[in-house]
Amino acid sequence: MAGTHIRRYDHLRDQRKFAALNYATFRDSIPRDEFVDEDEFKQHHAWLLRHFAPHDPRKNTVFVAEVDGKYAGHCWLGQQTDFFTRRVDPWIFDLSVYPEFRGRGVARALHEAAERFLREAGYTQVGLQVMAHNEGAAGLYDKLGYRPRAISLKKRL
Numbered sequence: 518m519a520g521t522h523i524r525r526y527d528h529l530r531d532q533r534k535f536a537a538l539n540y541a542t543f544r545d546s547i548p549r550d551e552f553v554d555e556d557e558f559k560q561h562h563a564w565l566l567r568h569f570a571p572h573d574p575r576k577n578t579v580f581v582a583e584v585d586g587k588y589a590g591h592c593w594l595g596q597q598t599d600f601f602t603r604r605v606d607p608w609i610f611d612l613s614v615y616p617e618f619r620g621r622g623v624a625r626a627l628h629e630a631a632e633r634f635l636r637e638a639g640y641t642q643v644g645l646q647v648m649a650h651n652e653g654a655a656g657l658y659d660k661l662g663y664r665p666r667a668i669s670l671k672k673r674l
Contacts, residue, residue, distance in 0.1 A: 523583075525580065541613075571610075577595045579592065582623045589614060590623050594643075595608055609644070612624060
């Protein structure tokens, strides 16, 4: 996309925008009918950022998209241990774009940068999780070639 620049995350420069967008998209990932106390969620989100440490290049790689010099979104790559095989694979923890930049190819550009990086590092696959109610993200991931591997189910009692 014209005007879009993809670069590596710079913690001092990007920390606040990254955390705000990550918070919003993680919060939106909770189904509407599953109440989560806002204060508890804030504490949990702070723990997630400390525990998974997007700023630590030994654990993660984060790509940032800028559109006309503005922080438009990010793609946070880490590693996830497969529950069944115990293999550690690259995992997209968060691919998020601010609403005003959606529909302009920003997510696709971020994803392409992440795939290129992973291929160059010798990886042959990458995983992610999308919540069932997030139809927009699910549609994007389908277009990007992702296919379901497992289905997580829940039942109200």
